[in-house]
Amino acid sequence: MNQCDNYSMAVQLYLDNELMGSTEEFFLRHASECAHCREQLELEQRLSALLRRTLPLYVASEELRARVEGTIPLGRVAVPTDIADAVALLASGRLSYMTGAPLIVDGGMTAW
Numbered sequence: 330m331n332q333c334d335n336y337s338m339a340v341q342l343y344l345d346n347e348l349m350g351s352t353e354e355f356f357l358r359h360a361s362e363c364a365h366c367r368e369q370l371e372l373e374q375r376l377s378a379l380l381r382r383t384l385p386l387y388v389a390s391e392e393l394r395a396r397v398e399g400t401i402p403l404g405r406v407a408v409p410t411d412i413a414d415a416v417a418l419l420a421s422g423r424l425s426y427m428t429g430a431p432l433i434v435d436g437g438m439t440a441w
Contacts, residue, residue, distance in 0.1 A: 336366050
């Protein structure tokens with residue numbers, strides 16, 4: 330295990346604004362000195378920006394949106410970042426011990 334293994338999860342936490350105080354300071358100091366972590370952070374930032382600027386193909390009418398939202402247990406339609414966050418989690422390697430299980434991102438629809 331190398332020193333950067335301790336910071337791989339920190340990249341995602343930093344991008345999600347979950348690092349604070351001295352933890353954030355240690356991460357940023359390490360990333361400024363470590364080419365590998367800096368490259369990983371820059372790559373994740375570009376991917377995140379790309380995923381977050383994706384727009385829907387069309388906009389549903391308010392009536393249709395209300396009908397659909399009424400059938401979803403979480404009470405809202407997914408936004409692109411809901412799906413993008415799941416994809417980023419799967420691609421991150423943070424689920425390395427997860428095998429053969431689906432990751433369902435449906436606002437609770439299949440739970441009913």
